[in-house]
Amino acid sequence: MTDVSFDHHSPEYARNWREINAELRDRCPVAHTDAHDGYWVVSRYADVAGVVRDDETFSSYYELPDGSHHATTIPVSPMRQVPIEMDPPEFFAYRKLLTSRFSPAEAKKWEPFVREATAHCIDSIIESGQGDLVLDIASPVPAIFTMALLGLPLDGWQAFSEVTHSLIHAAPDTPEYLTAMTNLLTILGQVTEVVAQRRAEPTDDLISYLVQAEVDGQTLPDDRLMEIITLVIFGGVDTTGSLIGNAMEWLYHHPEKRDLLRSDPDLLPKAIEEFLRYFSPVAGLARTATRSCTVGDQKIDAGERVFVSWSSANFDPEAFDDPDELVLDRFPNKHQAFGLGIHRCLGSHFARSEARIVIEEILRRMPDYVVGDAEPYPSIGVVNGFIKLPITFTPGARVGSSLPL
Secondary structure, three states: OOEOOOOOOOHHHHHHHHHHHHHHHHHOOEEEEOHHHOEEEEOOHHHHHHHHOOOOOEEOOEEOOOOOEEOOOOOOOOOOOOOOOOOOOHHHHHHHHHHHHHOHHHHHHHHHHHHHHHHHHHHHHHOOOEEEHHHHHHOHHHHHHHHHHHOOOHHHHHHHHHHHHHHHHOOOOOHHHHHHHHHHHHHHHHHHHHHHHHHHOOOOOHHHHHHHOEEOOEEOOHHHHHHHHHHHHHHHOHHHHHHHHHHHHHHHHOHHHHHHHHHOHHHHHHHHHHHHHHHOOOOEEEEEEOOOEEEOOEEEOOOOEEEEEHHHHOOOOOOOOOOOOOOOOOOOOOOOOOOOHHHOOOOHHHHHHHHHHHHHHHHHHOOOOEEOOOEEOOOOOOOOOEEEOEEEOOOOOOOOOOOOO
């Protein structure tokens, strides 16, 4: 039997995703669901790896007869994100264009800024002894960093953070979602203005780099620039914030592990890899079959959609010993939280660096934090995180930040 009742956007999946994924791996590792006009769900580590590494058979931007496209989300997002929603050979030119700006060396260069942003956010609540770990720290820090990376005015970080956070968790057609979409259009309008300014007077930020870059001897048009910028925004803000939120919530419930990481921050790099595996901030992405093929023992026809589940692959006992246990020093840890193949997450070095710095600073400055009534996302079809994560802690002193926030 291959037909299952499955929807990665459903509240049931958000509540029980580990159990549902385990059942799929055991009983129907390549399953078909009628949700969202029908798609296949691939849940085992080896099968997921096989799909995402076969770019000829599985497209990230598949053109339909009417000229529309299937891309990397189910259902399809109205905003294209480049280069993740491109196929070779076009993909390679854009990936090459961006690689130097997202390297380990770049992540290292930005670490002092991330520490300053983290200090500012912790300072905003440290004297009160209470706040929200997600709304006050985990979501704002990646937002502030992303704005600085792009070259956007930092004084607009609060609206930027709120919009990206709301669009991830709010259900479509709700007042919160519609308000967030309106605010997003305002922000993208501001981004367009910055693009025009950088064309006239480039600086050293990412937007300046992009407006001067060339592909096939041509500078990039504004619509392509916005597709790249959209990926930078949505690929790097709430995903990293959700990783931090999940890690801090888990550490609260495991105080001995919290104390261990606080006393020895050198353990954080391996711990973050395990947090990535265990929480899989991005549940999965989609591909479209370009031809008839077989995944596992299942035949898939050309044009059919395929959802590759990172979150399920990361718990496959064929790939990990004791996958249901969070082991802070797990090694090796070949998780798929950043994807695999040519589309592996471009911003992974930034995400690791931000998470390490933010977690280290929270543990250092608020070591006795207590989590209140956490409010998880009602849907984790895009990102697995928390809407709110209220905390209390022993008040401390501000340290100050030089950032113009």
